[in-house]
Amino acid sequence: AQSVSQHNHHVILSEAASLELGCNYSYGGTVNLFWYVQYPGQHLQLLLKYFSGDPLVKGIKGFEAEFIKSKFSFNLRKPSVQWSDTAEYFCAVNVINTDKLIFGTGTRLQVFP
C-alpha cells in the first residue's frame, strides 16, 4: 500500500534559520505531490503542489519543494523562516487516476523570534 513518511515530527527554529522538512513516499507509479499547512486554529491550506514538469516548485510565502523521483522524495524548504511560519506541515501524495490523498504524519514547526 502507498504510504508517506515525514521524518521530522517536531522542528524548533529561530527566525531567519533555514528550513528543510523531509517527505518520502512509497509508490512506484506516477503521483501528484502536495504540501499542506495548518496554522494554529486554522484549516488546512495548500502550500504548493507538483504534478509534472520542473521538479522544483514554488509555493506561497517563500516556500519551495523539490521532487526527486529517484529518491521518492518531495522535501519542503524555506531559506529564512519567520515566526508566522509556526504551523503544522503535511506532505500528501495522490496516485494518478485515483481520488485519494495519502497524508504523512505531519511536522510541527515552531519558530521563535
Add this chain to the structure above:
Amino acid sequence: SAVISQKPSRDICQRGTSLTIQCQVDSQVTMMFWYRQQPGQSLTLIATANQGSEATYESGFVIDKFPISRPNLTFSTLTVSNMSPEDSSIYLCSVVISGNIQYFGAGTRLSVL
C-alpha cells in the same frame, strides 16, 4: 478555491450517542471526501461521498459506523454512530474543485466522554 463550511465546529458528546456533521460548499463539486484526524496523528480518509449513490469506504471504516449522505453536489453529512471515546477526533470534509487539488473545511472537533 471554494468556501467550505462545516457544522458543528466542535461538540462534546456522551458515549453511545450519534453526531451528524454537515459540510456545505458554495459551488457544485463532483468529489467530496471525509477524513479523520485523531489526536497527534495524520489525516486518514474515511470515505468518498458520492452524489446519488452509496459512499465508498476505505479499509477499516464501515457504513454502519459512519453513514454518509450526499443528496446534491454542494452538501454532504457524516454521522458518527454509537460513539465511544476512541471516536474523539477532528473530522474534516474536503472537495476537489479542479486540477485534482483538495480543499478542506475547518473541521469538526469531537470529544466523546
